[in-house]
Amino acid sequence: MKKRVFVAINFPEDIKNSVVEIIKKLESLEPDAKWINPRNAHITLAFLGSISQEEIARITAILKLLAKNQEKFDLSLENIGFFPSLNMPRIIWLGAGENLNLLNLENNLKKQLEMNDFKTDNRLFTPHLTIGKAKREIKNIQKIINLSKKISLRKFLVTSIDVMESELRESGAEHKILFKVNLKNS
Numbered sequence: 001m002k003k004r005v006f007v008a009i010n011f012p013e014d015i016k017n018s019v020v021e022i023i024k025k026l027e028s029l030e031p032d033a034k035w036i037n038p039r040n041a042h043i044t045l046a047f048l049g050s051i052s053q054e055e056i057a058r059i060t061a062i063l064k065l066l067a068k069n070q071e072k073f074d075l076s077l078e079n080i081g082f083f084p085s086l087n088m089p090r091i092i093w094l095g096a097g098e099n100l101n102l103l104n105l106e107n108n109l110k111k112q113l114e115m116n117d118f119k120t121d122n123r124l125f126t127p128h129l130t131i132g133k134a135k136r137e138i139k140n141i142q143k144i145i146n147l148s149k150k151i152s153l154r155k156f157l158v159t160s161i162d163v164m165e166s167e168l169r170e171s172g173a174e175h176k177i178l179f180k181v182n183l184k185n186s
Helices: 013-029 053-067 100-115 141-148
Strands: 003-010 042-051 073-075 079-084 089-095 128-133 156-158 160-169 172-182
Touching (some): 013 141, 042 128
Antiparallel strands (some): 003 160, 079 089, 089 128
């Protein structure tokens, strides 16, 4: 049986709790948006789509090899952004900025997946946590941007990368960790 799979960095509970507080503030500005369930908070490194159990095992093996050379690193969420653009915002996200360790990890993962015949997304990697999706045009962009200047989430140590399953349900996607792969010296 195939599963919808992606590779991600998950957040510690205190960061998820901070995301809850940010979402509460944003809900008052954009009550019509659909906000994420913070327990699903993650940064996607690679979305692999619907794949078999054998392919999941291959991906896990790739991650184990990759993790042997990837030191644990600090990461923080620093700003609010919008996809596809500020002029046409539909998705609201918290960005991880220009973290070289994270960018290198994603780049190396993408190369390894492609070398092993897995299809990857060709879009430029923008490390982010999606927190909301607008049903229609976002009205209070400037207020949201002003709020982002007040965001200060603590740095946290990334010690693992996870192979995740995404199950689509009426209430939204539910994510669960299939395999956790520890980074070097973790």
